[in-house]
Amino acid sequence: xxxxxxxxxxxxxxAAAGATVLPSWALASSAVAxxxxxxxxxxxxxxxxxxxxxxxxxxxxxxxxxxxxGNGGMPDATFNVDWEVATDENFATVTASGTVATSxxxxxxxxxEPALQAGREYFYRFKTGGHISPVGRTRTAPAxxxxxxQVRFCMTSCQHFEKAWYHAYGGIVTxxxxxxxxxxxxxxxxxxxxxxxxxxTITDEVTTLADYRQRYAxxxxxxxxxxxxxxxxxxxxxxxxxxxxxxxxxxxxxTRKAAAYQAYYENMPLRAAAKPSGSSIPLYRQxxxxxxxxFHMLDTRQYRDAQAAVGDCTTMRSTSRTMVGSAQEQWLLxxxxxxxxxxxxxxxxxxxxxxDGDGLRGSGSTGCSDNIRDAWDGYTASRDRIxxxxxxxxxxxxxxxxxxxxxxxxxxxxxxxxDHSAPIIxxxxxxxxxxxxxxxxxxPPSSTWWSYNPHVKYxxxxxxxxxVTATPQSTTADFRVVSNPTIYDPEQVTISTSxxxxxxxxxxxxxxx
Amino acid sequence: MSEGxxxxxxxxxxxxxxxxxxxxxxxxxxxxxxASAATGKVNTAGAPLTVRSAPxxxxxxxxxxxxxxxVTISCQTYGKSISGTYGTTTxxxxxxxxxxxxxxxxxxxxxxxxxxxxxxxxxxISQCATGGCPGQATxxxxxxxxxxxxNKGDGDSGVAxxxxxxxxxxxxxxxxxxxxxHKVFTISLPTNGWVFFNACTGSYSTRAVSGxxxxxxxxxx
Numbered sequence: 001x002x003x004x005x006x007x008x009x010x011x012x013x014x015a016a017a018g019a020t021v022l023p024s025w026a027l028a029s030s031a032v033a034x035x036x037x038x039x040x041x042x043x044x045x046x047x048x049x050x051x052x053x054x055x056x057x058x059x060x061x062x063x064x065x066x067x068x069x070g071n072g073g074m075p076d077a078t079f080n081v082d083w084e085v086a087t088d089e090n091f092a093t094v095t096a097s098g099t100v101a102t103s104x105x106x107x108x109x110x111x112x113e114p115a116l117q118a119g120r121e122y123f124y125r126f127k128t129g130g131h132i133s134p135v136g137r138t139r140t141a142p143a144x145x146x147x148x149x150q151v152r153f154c155m156t157s158c159q160h161f162e163k164a165w166y167h168a169y170g171g172i173v174t175x176x177x178x179x180x181x182x183x184x185x186x187x188x189x190x191x192x193x194x195x196x197x198x199x200x201t202i203t204d205e206v207t208t209l210a211d212y213r214q215r216y217a218x219x220x221x222x223x224x225x226x227x228x229x230x231x232x233x234x235x236x237x238x239x240x241x242x243x244x245x246x247x248x249x250x251x252x253x254x255t256r257k258a259a260a261y262q263a264y265y266e267n268m269p270l271r272a273a274a275k276p277s278g279s280s281i282p283l284y285r286q287x288x289x290x291x292x293x294x295f296h297m298l299d300t301r302q303y304r305d306a307q308a309a310v311g312d313c314t315t316m317r318s319t320s321r322t323m324v325g326s327a328q329e330q331w332l333l334x335x336x337x338x339x340x341x342x343x344x345x346x347x348x349x350x351x352x353x354x355x356d357g358d359g360l361r362g363s364g365s366t367g368c369s370d371n372i373r374d375a376w377d378g379y380t381a382s383r384d385r386i387x388x389x390x391x392x393x394x395x396x397x398x399x400x401x402x403x404x405x406x407x408x409x410x411x412x413x414x415x416x417x418x419d420h421s422a423p424i425i426x427x428x429x430x431x432x433x434x435x436x437x438x439x440x441x442x443x444p445p446s447s448t449w450w451s452y453n454p455h456v457k458y459x460x461x462x463x464x465x466x467x468v469t470a471t472p473q474s475t476t477a478d479f480r481v482v483s484n485p486t487i488y489d490p491e492q493v494t495i496s497t498s499x500x501x502x503x504x505x506x507x508x509x510x511x512x513x
Numbered sequence: 514m515s516e517g518x519x520x521x522x523x524x525x526x527x528x529x530x531x532x533x534x535x536x537x538x539x540x541x542x543x544x545x546x547x548a549s550a551a552t553g554k555v556n557t558a559g560a561p562l563t564v565r566s567a568p569x570x571x572x573x574x575x576x577x578x579x580x581x582x583x584v585t586i587s588c589q590t591y592g593k594s595i596s597g598t599y600g601t602t603t604x605x606x607x608x609x610x611x612x613x614x615x616x617x618x619x620x621x622x623x624x625x626x627x628x629x630x631x632x633x634x635x636x637x638i639s640q641c642a643t644g645g646c647p648g649q650a651t652x653x654x655x656x657x658x659x660x661x662x663x664n665k666g667d668g669d670s671g672v673a674x675x676x677x678x679x680x681x682x683x684x685x686x687x688x689x690x691x692x693x694x695h696k697v698f699t700i701s702l703p704t705n706g707w708v709f710f711n712a713c714t715g716s717y718s719t720r721a722v723s724g725x726x727x728x729x730x731x732x733x734x
Contacts, residue, residue, distance in 0.1 A: 038733045039705035042678060064731030066676055066709035073731050166680075199683055201676060201709060201729055222680035488681075 034077045038063040039131050040108075042072075043217060044226030045124065047138035047233040048269025050179070050287070052118035055138050055233050057083060058269035059126045061108040065217035066201045070210030071104060072217060078103045081110050082127040089123050089135060107213050107266035118143035119290075136230040139178060142290035144340075149471060151289050154232075154480075155181035155347070156465035157239070157403025158433030160188045161219050162196040164485035168434045168465045169224035171480055171495035173231045175467055180232050181295075183403030183431065184239025184349040186268075187212075187219045195438045197486050207256050212263030220267070229269075236268050237283060237297050239349040239404055246374055248306045249325070254279035284328050286335060293470050294341040296332060298348035300324055308378055311369035313362050316378045323379040324386075332386060336393040342505055343470050344390070344398045350375040351409065352383065352400040353428045354417035359452040361418050375404070387415055391425050397505055398426035399475060405430060406437040408466065408479045410458035410501050412509050420454050424508040429477045429501075431466040439463075439486040457510050460498050467497075475503045476513065550587045551628035553606060553620040555580055556598045562620075564613040567651040568592025568605030568639045569662050571695045575613045584608050588632035589617065591641040592649060593664045600625070603646045607635050633730070640673070640712040640727040647725070648672060650686070650712040652700075652732035659686055659698045659710060659732075666692035670717045674726065675700070675710035682709070689717045702734040 040061035048056045061081070064073025078101050085096040096114040116122060119142035126133040142148045154172040172180060191203035206215045219225065243260040244252045261276035274282055280302065287295040303325025308315035315321065322329065336344075346352075354377055357370030376383040390398050400413065409430035414422045442461045450456070462481040469476045479501075483494040500513035555562045561577035569592050578584060586606040594603045597618025604617035604627065614637075622628045632638055636655050642648035647665035650673035652658070663671035670689045676682025677700075688696035700708050711729035715722035 038707070042705075042707065063733070064707060064709065066729065067731055068728045198676075198681055201682070201711075218676075221676075221678060225680075 034079045034129065035075045037061070037074065037079075037129050037131075040072075040074070040128060041126065041131060041133040043220040044229055045126065045133050045136040046229035046269045047124065047136055048236060049271050049285070050139060050141045050233045052141045052143050054113045054116055055122070055140050056269040056271055057085070057110075057112040057114065057124045057126075057136070057138070059110045059133055060217075060220075060267065061102060061110070061128065062217055065221055066214065068202055068210075068214060070107075070213035070217075072108060072213070074104070074108050076104050079108065079128055083110070083112050083114075083124065084127075085114050085116065085122050085124045087120070087122060089137075091123065091125070091135075095122070107263065109266040111270070111272065113271060116140050119146060119148070134226075134230060138233045141287060142292075144288060144290070146290040147472070148290040148292045150469060151179070151293050152177045152467070152469045153179040153181055154465050154467050155183060155401055155403075155429075155431045156434050157183040157349075157431055158185040158406055158436035159219065159225070160185075160192065160433075160436040161222070162192055162199055163438045164197055164435035164463060165488055166222050166224040166434055167482045167485050167490060167493050167495065168463060168480070169222075169228035170490055171482070172465055173224075173227045174495075177232050177467070180228060180234045181297075181347050181401060182234055182236045183347060183401060184237055185241045185403065185433075185436065186236070186238065187215050188241045188436075189215070189244055195486070197438075197488070207259070209259040209262055212260055213266065216263055216267040234269060235287065235295060235297055235347065236270070237299060237347065237349065238264055238301065240301055243301070246307065247301060248304045249302065250306055284324075284331065288340060291341055292472060293343040293345060294335075296335060296344065296346045298324060298332070298346065299328065300349045303328060304379065307373045309365070310373065311366040311371075313368035313371075314365055316368055316371055316373070317380050319381040321379055321382060323376060323382040329382070329385060333389040333393070336390050336395050339394075339396055342397055342472055343475055344395055345401055346398065347401040349402065350404045351402050351428070351430055352376045353409075353411040353413055353455060354453070355456070356417065356452040357449065359448075384415070387413065387425060391415065395426075397475075397503065399503065400426065400428040402428060402430040403433075406433040406461070406463075408432045408458065408460040408462070408464070408481070408498070409456065410477065410479070410499075410510050411453075411456045414455055417453070417455060424455070426508070427503055427510050429466055429468065432460065432462060432464050432479075432481070434465070435463060435485055437461075437463065439484050457501065457512070458499055462498065464495070464498075473505055475505075477501050477503075547628055548630060550585055551622060552583055553586050553617075553622040553628075554583045555615075555619060556621050557619050558598065562615050564608060564611040564615055566613055567637050567653075567660060568614045568616075569649055569651070569664070569695065570595070571662055571693065572614075572651070572660070576611045578608070578611065578615065584610065584620075586620070586622070586629045588630045588635060589627045590614070590632040590635075590639045591646060592616075592639050592651075593662065594645050603641060605639070607632050612636075638730055638732055640710060640730055642671075642712045642714050642723070642725045642727055644725050646712075648712050648714040650710055652708065652710060652730075654733060657700045657702050657708075657734065659700050659708070660695050661686050661688040661698065661712070662695045663688050663690065663692050663714075665714070667714065669714040669723065672713050672715045672717075672722060673698075673710050674713065674722065675708050677702070677708055678706045685720075685722075687715075687717050700732075704734060706734040708732045
C-alpha cells in the first residue's frame with residue numbers, strides 16, 4: 001500500500017497480523033471505542049498565530065506526561081477530541097465547535113483552526129473520554145485595514161526547566177497581553193545539574209522523537225507556563241536548543257532534525273501550514289495587527305551557515321554566507337516593499353546589533369576574536385542585506401526583537417556600528433530568559449565597553465520578560481525582572497520594571513522613560 | 514533452575530519469535546510484554562501461596578491460593594527477588610480474583626519471562642531498581658501511598674524519586690531502615706493529579722542516588 005497514511009497502515013497491518021495482537025478497540029475504524037484514560041489534559045491548552053479569521057487552538061493528550069516512552073500514558077489508539085469556542089468564559093454562547101481525531105503518529109496533539117471573527121476575544125476548551133480541559137482565553141487579529149488604538153505583547157525566551165522557577169510567566173499572565181512572543185529555547189536538549197531547582201526525569205541528551213516528546217511534556221508540566229499559554233495567543237519561533245546547541249543548516253543530521261521538528265510542531269500552537277516535512281519545517285511567517293503593527297517571525301537556525309572560526313573576520317563578513325537563507329531573505333525584503341502598518345516588529349532569536357569588545361574593526365582570519373560568532377555579528381553581510389533592505393525601502397518604524405542571551409538589552413541599530421556618528425536606522429529590544437542562567441547578580445559591561453558601543457542603551461542580567469505597548473504614536477518597552485527565580489514561593493518573589501524605553505513613531509532612537 | 518525452567522525458556526524463545534513476526538507485519542516495534550491475560554498454575558509442593566498487596570514479601574498478606582490451583586494472571590510486574598519452585602525471579606503476577614500479587618517463582622506459566630502485560634492499571638504499581646531489585650517502590654492508587662523497600666543488604670538505602678503534576682521534582686523518599694524493611698510515604702495529590710516515580714538505591718548520608726534507577730512510571734490520583 002503506497003502513499004497511505006501511517007495510521008491506516010498501522011491499523012491495516014495489525015488487522016492482517018490477527019486480532020490477538022491488538023485489543024479490539026485498536027482495530028475499530030471509529031474512535032468511539034477508544035479505551036478509558038485518566039485525565040488527559042495534563043499539559044494544559046494553548047492558542048497561537050492569530051489571524052483576522054482564525055487562531056490555532058492546541059492541546060495534547062497526556063495522562064502521564066513523564067512516561068519515558070514519550071507517549072504520555074496514552075494507549076495506542078485513535079481518540080476523538082471535541083472542541084468549543086465561545087465568546088464568554090462560561091460557554092453560554094458557543095460560536096464554533098467540532099471534533100478532531102488524534103493518535104500516536106502526531107503525539108496525541110490537537111491543532112484546530114476554527115473560523116472566527118476579526119478582532120475579538122474568545123474562550124476555548126476541549127473534551128475527550130468524559131474529561132474536560134481547562135479554559136483558554138485567546139483573540140483574533142484585528143481586521144485588515146482597521147485602526148487598533150493599541151497592541152500589548154509580552155516577549156520572552158530561554159526556559160531551561162531545571163534552572164529556575166517560571167515566575168516570569170506569573171507576571172505575563174497578570175499583564176493580560178494581547179499576544180505573547182516566544183523567541184526560542186522553549187526546551188533544552190541537555191540537562192544541567194548546577195544550581196538546579198528541579199531535574200529532568202531523563203537527564204540524557206534528547207535525540208529521538210520519543211525523547212523530544214517527553215522533554216517538551218516535562219516543560220509543559222509547569223503551572224505558570226500552562227497559565228501563560230491559556231492567557232493569550234502565542235507567536236513562537238525556535239532557536240537552537242529545541243534541536244541541538246548552536247545547530248545550523250549542516251548539523252545535526254536529518255534524522256535528528258526531523259524528530260525535533262516533529263515534536264516542536266506537536267507541542268506548539270502552529271497552523272497546519274507549519275507542519276514539518278522530514279528534516280525541514282516552514283516556520284517563518286508574518287502577522288498583521290490592523291494598521292498598527294506587523295510581526296515578521298524569522299527562523300535564524302534552519303537555514304544558517306555554520307559558525308565561523310574564532311576571530312575569523314573574513315568568514316564572518318563573507319557575502320556568500322547567510323543567517324536566514326536566500327528564500328527567507330527575499331521573502332522578508334519583499335514584505336518591506338509594502339508598509340501596511342506603523343510598526344514592523346522583526347521577531348527572531350539572536351542579537352542583531354553589534355557588540356564590540358575591543359573598539360577595533362579587525363580584519364583577516366584572526367582579527368575578530370571579540371565577535372559573537374553565533375549572533376548576527378558572525379554573519380554581518382547577511383545582517384547588512386536586511387538592514388539596508390529596510391532602509392532602501394523606507395520601512396517606517398523597524399524594531400528588531402531578540403532573545404537567546406539571557407540578558408535584557410536595548411540598542412539602536414546602525415548600518416556601520418564602528419562609525420559612532422552613522423545614522424540610526426532602527427532599534428532592537430532583547431528579552432532576557434524565563435529561567436536559563438538561574439539567579440544572577442547584574443554584571444553590566446565596563447565603561448570602556450560602553451564607549452565602544454554607544455548605540456547600546458541598556459543591559460540587565462536578571463530573569464524576566466519584556467512588555468511592549470505599541471500605539472500609533474509610540475512603542476514603550478518595559479524590561480521586567482524577577483527578584484530571585486530560584487525561590488519557589490511566589491509570595492517571596494517580586495516582579496518589577498527595571499527600566500522602560502520608548503520609541504516615537506517616525507523618529508529614530510530609543511529614549512529612556 | 515528446575516526442569517520446568519528449561520522447558521519454559523524454550524517456550525519463551527518461540528514466543529518472542531512469534532511477537533517479532535507479527536510486529537514486523539504490523540509495522541511497529543516489538544513490545545516485549547504480551548497484550549492479554551495469561552493462565553498460571555500454583556506449584557509450592559503443598560503449602561498455600563501467599564497473596565500480597567504489593568510485589569514484595571514485606572507487603573501485607575491479603576489472602577492465599579492453594580497449591581495446584583490454576584489462576585488468571587491479568588498483568589505482571591517486577592518486585593523483590595524470590596527463589597521458589599521454578600528458580601529465582603523478580604517477576605510477580607497480579608491475580609485479579611484475589612486483588613493482589615504472588616511471586617512468579619511458584620507459578621507455572623510456561624515461561625521465565627512475562628506472559629501477561631506489564632501492570633499499569635492495577636491499584637498498586639511497582640518499580641524496581643536495576644540489578645535484581647535491590648530497591649523497590651510501589652504506589653497505591655487507593656490511598657496515594659508510596660512504599661519504598663530496601664530489598665538487599667548492600668549498605669545502601671532504598672530510595673524513590675518522584676515528580677508531581679505541579680512541575681516539581683524530583684522529591685526523594687528514602688528508606689534508611691535497612692535491608693528487608695519498607696517505609697510508607699503519603700503523596701499529596703489533587704483531583705486529576707499524578708505522580709511519576711522510579712526506584713533506586715543510594716547513600717543517604719551523602720544523598721547520592723546510584724545509577725540503578727528504574728525508568729519510572731506514572732501513578733494516578
